[in-house]
Amino acid sequence: MKHTISVLVENEFGVLARVSGLFSGRGFNIESLSVAPTNEPDTSRMTIVTRGDDRILEQISKQLNKLISTIKVVDFTDEEYVARELALIKVTAESDSRAEVLRVVDIFRAKVVDVTPRSYTVEMTGAPAKIDAVIELLTPMGIKEVVRSGPVVIGRGSKGVAG
Amino acid sequence: MTEEAALKLTGSQILLESLRLEGVEKVFGYPGGAVINIYDDLYDSPINHILTRHEQAAVHAADGYARTTGEVGVVIATSGPGGTNTVTGIATAYMDSIPLVIITGQVPTALIGNDAFQEADMCGITRPCTKHNFLVQNLKDLPRMIKEAFYIARTGRPGPVLIDLPKDIQVASMKFSYPDKVNMRGYKPTIGGNERQIGKAAQMILKAKRPVFYVGGGACLADVSPELLEISELLQVPVTTTLMAMSAFPSVHPLALGMLGMHGTYFANMSVTECDLLVAIGARFDDRVTGRIDAFASRAKIIQFDIDPTSIHKNVRVDLPVVGDLKNVLTSLRQQLREKPQEVAELVERTADWRANIEGWKTKHPMGYKPSDTIIKPQYVIERISDLTADDAIITTEVGQHQMWTAQFFKFNQPRTFLTSGGLGTMGYGLPAALGAQVAFPDRQVIDISGDGSFQMNSQELATLVQYRLPVKIAILNNNFLGMVRQWQQLFFDKRYSETCMELPIDFVKLAEAYGATGLRTDKVDEVDSVIQRALEIDGPVLMEFKVCREENVMPMVPAGKGIHEMVLAS
Ligand SMILES: Cc1ncc(C[n+]2csc(CCOP(=O)(O)OP(=O)(O)O)c2C)c(N)n1
Numbered sequence: 202m203k204h205t206i207s208v209l210v211e212n213e214f215g216v217l218a219r220v221s222g223l224f225s226g227r228g229f230n231i232e233s234l235s236v237a238p239t240n241e242p243d244t245s246r247m248t249i250v251t252r253g254d255d256r257i258l259e260q261i262s263k264q265l266n267k268l269i270s271t272i273k274v275v276d277f278t279d280e281e282y283v284a285r286e287l288a289l290i291k292v293t294a295e296s297d298s299r300a301e302v303l304r305v306v307d308i309f310r311a312k313v314v315d316v317t318p319r320s321y322t323v324e325m326t327g328a329p330a331k332i333d334a335v336i337e338l339l340t341p342m343g344i345k346e347v348v349r350s351g352p353v354v355i356g357r358g359s360k361g362v363a364g
Numbered sequence: 365m366t367e368e369a370a371l372k373l374t375g376s377q378i379l380l381e382s383l384r385l386e387g388v389e390k391v392f393g394y395p396g397g398a399v400i401n402i403y404d405d406l407y408d409s410p411i412n413h414i415l416t417r418h419e420q421a422a423v424h425a426a427d428g429y430a431r432t433t434g435e436v437g438v439v440i441a442t443s444g445p446g447g448t449n450t451v452t453g454i455a456t457a458y459m460d461s462i463p464l465v466i467i468t469g470q471v472p473t474a475l476i477g478n479d480a481f482q483e484a485d486m487c488g489i490t491r492p493c494t495k496h497n498f499l500v501q502n503l504k505d506l507p508r509m510i511k512e513a514f515y516i517a518r519t520g521r522p523g524p525v526l527i528d529l530p531k532d533i534q535v536a537s538m539k540f541s542y543p544d545k546v547n548m549r550g551y552k553p554t555i556g557g558n559e560r561q562i563g564k565a566a567q568m569i570l571k572a573k574r575p576v577f578y579v580g581g582g583a584c585l586a587d588v589s590p591e592l593l594e595i596s597e598l599l600q601v602p603v604t605t606t607l608m609a610m611s612a613f614p615s616v617h618p619l620a621l622g623m624l625g626m627h628g629t630y631f632a633n634m635s636v637t638e639c640d641l642l643v644a645i646g647a648r649f650d651d652r653v654t655g656r657i658d659a660f661a662s663r664a665k666i667i668q669f670d671i672d673p674t675s676i677h678k679n680v681r682v683d684l685p686v687v688g689d690l691k692n693v694l695t696s697l698r699q700q701l702r703e704k705p706q707e708v709a710e711l712v713e714r715t716a717d718w719r720a721n722i723e724g725w726k727t728k729h730p731m732g733y734k735p736s737d738t739i740i741k742p743q744y745v746i747e748r749i750s751d752l753t754a755d756d757a758i759i760t761t762e763v764g765q766h767q768m769w770t771a772q773f774f775k776f777n778q779p780r781t782f783l784t785s786g787g788l789g790t791m792g793y794g795l796p797a798a799l800g801a802q803v804a805f806p807d808r809q810v811i812d813i814s815g816d817g818s819f820q821m822n823s824q825e826l827a828t829l830v831q832y833r834l835p836v837k838i839a840i841l842n843n844n845f846l847g848m849v850r851q852w853q854q855l856f857f858d859k860r861y862s863e864t865c866m867e868l869p870i871d872f873v874k875l876a877e878a879y880g881a882t883g884l885r886t887d888k889v890d891e892v893d894s895v896i897q898r899a900l901e902i903d904g905p906v907l908m909e910f911k912v913c914r915e916e917n918v919m920p921m922v923p924a925g926k927g928i929h930e931m932v933l934a935s
Contacts, residue, residue, distance in 0.1 A: 211550060214499055215487055226492045256677060263674040269496040269516060272549045 203232070204258055205250050205284065205354050207362060208265055209273040212238050212245040216270045220247060223268065229253065229261050233351025244272065248353045273362060281357040287324070287350040288332045289314070293343030294321040305338045320345060328352075375503050375534040376402040379467065380409045382510040385542050388438050390414060390429065390803055392422040394449075396442025398469025398482060401534045403440075414803060414832060417824040419446050421796035423453020424822070427462050428800030431783045432758055434587065436517050437800065439466045444482030447528075448489065452790060454524045455493040459787025460608060461585060463522035465513045466494075472532040473501060486528045495523030503536045508543055515546045520553030521672040522585055553671065557688025557696060565643070565667050565684055566700040570707045572641035574664075574718045575601045578624065581608030581786060582646015582670060586690035589613065589779040592645065595698050600712045602722055604632040606647055607771050611782035615775040621722070622731060625653040626922045627768045630729035630931060633922070635722055636661050637929040644668040646690050649679040650787070659927025669693050729933060731772055733916075740889050742766060742841040742912040745896075746773045749811060749839060752896045756781065757809035758801045762794040762818030764848040766841045768918045770813050792821025795838065799825055802834040809837070809900065816842040816866060826879035829905035837899045838907045840872055843914045851917050855932075876907035887911035 210216050217236060224231050232250040239246050251261060258276065265274045277284075294302045302321050306313055309331060315322035325335050329352050336347060356362060373381060379402060383391070390412045395403045406413050416422040419441045426437030437457075441450050447468040457464050471480040487499045496516050498509045506529070513525040569575060577596055583589065589612050596603050596619050603613050604621040613620055621632040636642060642664040647653070654660040657679060668675070668682040669690055676685040686693055701708060733743040746769050749759075759774060760783040761767040767784055776782055783801060785793040798812040819840050829836050846864040853861050873883030882902055884895045892910065899906040920931035 214501065215491070215497075218488065219491060222491050259677055260674065263676075267672070267674050269548065269551045 202254070202278075203250065203252050204276055204278045205248065205282070205352065206261065206265070207275045207277060207354055208247040208249060208271060209239070209362065210245050210247060211270040211272065212243050213270060216245065217247075219268050219270055220249075220265070223264055224251075227260070227264060229257065233349070235351040235353055248351065250352060275356075275362050277354050277356065282354045283357060284328055284352045284354045285326055286329045286332055286352040287326050288335070289348045290323045290325065290336060290339060290344060291346040292321055292323060292339045293319065293345060295319055298342045302339065302342055305335065309335050311335060371539050372537040373540040374401070374405075374537045375506055375529065376405045378503075378506055378538075378540050379510065379529065379534070380405050380411060381540060382507055382542055383411060383438060384409075386436070386510070386514045388436070391438040391440055392416055392425045392429070392800065393440030394419045394422055394442065394446060396446045396469065396482070398443035398446070398471060398531050399440055399534075401531070402467075402469070413440075414828065416796060416799070416828050418822065419449035420453045420792070421799070421822050421825050421828070423450045423464065423466065424456065424790075424793050424796035425800030425803070426464055427453065427457045428760065428783055428797030429804045430457075430462050430464060431584075431797070432780050432801045433804045434780070436463045436465055436514055439464065441466070441468050442482070443469045443471055443486075444484045447484050447486040451489060451493065454490055454526065456785050456788045456790040456793060457524040458493045458495070460581060460785065461522050462524065463517040464524035465510075465517055466524060466526045468526065468528050469534070470499070470528045470530040473530045474532070476530065486526060490526050493524070494526050497526040497528065499528045500530065500533050503533050503538050506533065507540065511543045512546050512548060516551060520551075521582075554673070554687050555689045555692060557669075557686055557693035559696065561684065561686045562693060562696050563700060565669075565686055566697055566704070568641060568665060568667060568684060569599065569601070569643065570701075570704065570711050572711070573714060574639045575599070575641040575643065575715065576621075576635050576639040577601050577603045577643050577645060578606075578636065578647050579603055579609045579612055579645045580606045580647025582690055583609050583612040584780060586646060586671070587779065588645075588690045588694050591691070591694040591698055593617075595694065595701065598698075598701060598708060600715060600719065601643075602635060602719065604628070604636065606650070606653055606786070607784060608786040609647070610771050610774075611776040611779055614777050616777070623771050625650075625928060626655065627772065627918050627920065628922075628928065629731050629772070630920055630933065631722055631725035633920070633928040633931055634725050637663075637927070638721075639664045642666045644670070644682075645694070646670060648675045651679070654679065655922045655928040655930075656926055659929065733934065736913065737889055740887060740892060740910050740912045742843070742910070742916055743769050743773050744889070745839060745841060745892055745910050745912065746770055746813065748892050748896055749813065750774045752893065752900065753809050753811060757811060758783065758798070758805065760784065760794040760798040760801065760810070760812045762812070762814045762821075763789045763791045764815045764818060764846070765843075765851065765916070765918050766813055766815045766847070768848075772918075791818040794818065795822050795825045795836075798836045798838075799828055799834055802836050803832070806834075810835075811837045811839060814838055814840045815847060816840055816844060816870065816872075817846045819872075820870070823875065826876060826881050826905065826907070830880040834905060835903055836905050838905070839896075840907065840909045841912045842872070842909050843912050843916070844869065845914060848918070850915070854915070854917070855921075856923075872907055872909040881905040881907055883907045883909070885909040885911070
């Protein structure tokens with residue numbers, strides 16, 4: 202089963218390698234990983250999407266917690282949360298398909314951020330499933346390149362996940 | 365010099381001063397260009413440095429020092445090859461949760477990443493085999509990092525911590541003050557142990573019909589032998605120990621079942637298979653212990669006491685986990701049990717049949733081997749060493765058959781007297797570990813029980829023993845084979861002895877003499893005692909070579925993929 206885990210870490214030398222090395226060394230799978238500093242410059246947040254059964258997920262959480270650089274681990278799967286991902290999609294847009302691309306962009310409230318005579322680059326932010334849908338609809342037009350950020354997540358409600 | 369400058373210390377001086385403040389008296393190491401400043405300062409430091417002949421040996425020696433004293437072992441090595449040579453030692457300590465601080469020199473910060481001379485990414489290389497590691501990028505961080513390194517190494521589940529110290533930081537200087545506290549947001553080991561969970565554990569134990577204690581290396585690290593002995597005697601619960609915990613419970617105690625697992629005793633493995641309650645105490649359900657996992661203690665409820673949350677539910681589903689320092693957990697458990705004399709008495713009565721049953725297994729298949737008058741049996745040598753050495757003698761081993769026989773036949777009676785590479789299984793561990801133990805306890809007997817193969821992996825340490833007058837005794841059980849691998853080839857590969865026969869016979873006596881140590885040799889059964897006695901009497905390092913029965917096997921044995929009750933017994 203798919204799990205989305207948010208990890209608060211010390212923003213220090215080698216911390217990404219510690220986390221990714223933990224996953225590869227123990228044979229855990231990483232579907233996506235995004236990382237950036239939080240509002241506190243000495244703290245970074247990683248959002249990791251992974252898969253596994255309960256036993257593996259329990260190990261992933263515990264092993265992440267065991268890293269000295271880890272401040273907090275939250276598995277959001279069973280909680281209320283908002284997930285957003287950014288995708289940049291370069292799609293073929295020649296005379297006959299240009300209008301169709303724009304229609305899809307419009308329906309999903311995406312944006313065209315770069316235009317050439319033969320292509321559009323579409324920016325789309327949304328829940329990962331929405332991005333999957335946009336990509337699916339644009340595929341018949343000819344996708345040249347897709348760049349996805351992997352989701353970032355935050356819990357619903359007023360409480361934050363802090364150290 | 366101005367007053368200001370006088371108060372300043374260089375990075376390497378700060379390192380040594382911090383070590384001193386951590387109470388470090390001995391360090392093991394090997395010099396080189398990237399640590400030459402540290403060695404220059406060592407020249408007039410009160411810290412005692414032991415120069416091993418290989419950096420791997422320096423780490424094993426610090427490990428032996430740590431396992432016997434319970435203190436943090438300290439190593440210094442140079443960058444590049446010095447650092448990479450330490451890796452096997454670090455991984456060995458990591459697998460067995462041994463507290464070490466390893467300091468490696470690094471090329472100057474400006475050169476890092478440039479493939480500079482003797483550059484190796486030590487933090488990258490050791491990330492998976494250290495509890496934590498540090499690259500010092502600013503001198504101001506050095507005191508804090510050292511403080512944290514020692515704290516991390518010795519608290520929680522102990523382990524090795526590496527500090528990679530670039531050369532420019534060793535020579536830079538600043539005003540030094542050593543922090544008196546650590547403050548790490550991400551590291552707060554659970555020490556206490558939840559009282560309610562401990563209460564539940566007491567209840568489960570008091571209700572059991574066929575309980576067994578399964579004790580692992582954590583019990584040695586936490587020094588809980590007295591608590592363990594008292595609880596098991598109070599409750600009359602039999603105790604089986606892993607390889608790592610052989611010296612945590614007296615081998616000859618009536619409740620002792622000996623080792624369990626692949627080469628465990630018949631009665632330990634049967635007890636674990638038949639028990640209705642297994643209490644894991646600082647043990648992590650290693651595959652060499654459990655055999656086929658679904659057959660392991662399959663009739664039992666399982667309680668697990670461990671300091672490391674990741675050990676729980678890792679290989680086996682546990683019915684009642686208790687996370688905490690064993691010292692606190694067992695102290696509290698003992699207290700709760702003492703308060704229930706009636707229930708304790710009932711338990712002891714209820715479990716009498718169970719103990720009788722186990723006695724039956726002991727009589728049916730005791731631990732043993734076929735003795736011989738004509739050829740030295742390796743097990744016999746170990747029994748004789750066991751009988752002829754003092755109660756507090758420290759025993760180390762290498763890896764292979766001799767290691768298993770030591771676990772099976774040596775009678776341990778005091779904690780922290782058995783040092784062996786359990787998790788990683790590192791050949792070449794025993795001699796340098798013995799060296800480190802002897803440095804820690806100059807007046808105790810220290811004996812490395814070795815195979816002829818393993819011995820040659822760190823035999824250069826004979827030089828260190830002689831130089832520092834460390835009277836370590838080495839007993840090589842020479843079968844001229846990589847015996848353990850040969851045993852597998854015999855049993856599972858049709859006796860095709862591929863690359864396990866050591867074709868070249870080594871004159872180990874001459875080798876010892878070349879280093880200035882004493883060498884003794886025998887192939888006669890009736891000389892075994894006199895060789896051991898002479899070695900123990902000689903005030904200096906002695907290598908004993910016993911030419912033993914070449915194709916002896918370690919039995920019982922659980923074949924790979926089988927449950928531990930499906931042992932092959934000695935024929
Ligand atoms: C560094 C290392 N290399 C290889 C092995 C695999 N191995 C395990 S036991 C063994 C044979 C050991 O032979 P010896 O030291 O002579 O001991 P014996 O089994 O004969 O008692 C080998 C090669 C190992 N454990 N460690």
